[in-house]
Amino acid sequence: MARIIALDALITVSNRLQPLAAAVLCLMAAQLITAACTPEPAAPYAARVAVQR
Structure with missing residues (x-):
């Protein structure tokens, strides 16, 4: 049976x-x-607003 690599690494x-390994996964x-x-x-882009000084 094939094992999932991530779970196999977590066991070892x-x-x-x-x-920590579980948090990374x-x-x-x-x-x-x-x-x-x-x-x-x-709103895909930020709007430009004129700033008055």
Whole structure:
């Protein structure tokens, strides 16, 4: 049976570093999820405003 590489690496990490490795995997998953989302079309660019002095 094929194992997922990330889970296999997580198992081999020492007990002290397992929470850190899990946090890194969660951050990677969150980045992939947010990268798949489409941006809101409301304000794609910052508006230029004239500043009076």
